[in-house]
Amino acid sequence: MPHPTILRGLVERYAELSEDPGRAGALEDISYTLCVSTGTRTVEDALAVAESYLDEVRADGTPAGQPLAGDAADPGTVILTA
Template sequence: MVLTPDPRVVRGLLARYAELRIAGTRGDAERRALDDVVYTLCVLTATTTIGDALERADALLASAPAATAAEAPPPDDVTLVA
């Protein structure tokens, strides 16, 4: 049995990863936040590098059914812990 991550969670993590990469890591807090997102993406996609995680996440989203208007977005108050 293979568990497939919720596409909403994957999209949220990809958005957070992009946001942190664009903003740059100006300090320890930002660097830790980026590290947490990278770690979580790797765990969620069963990979060991961010490149592989991004590739797997893209494939998961490509194969996921289209989101419907009735689906709620992922919560914004999720705390990522390494």
């Protein structure tokens, strides 16, 4: 899967292009890119997979519910004090 920011951009671009009948070629290109990016064969499946994936991850790519690096709840965090 591409980074969530990239995937979100692809979905938004698809939505923009789907409203403009004069941009059929660009819509076909973005549809293909969405399918390749999500490992699907139809744009409907690609959008469903993208939506599901984006619901599960934060913008930085970490799974929702997982502490962010540097959070006090993250056991791998090193806190330096003076």
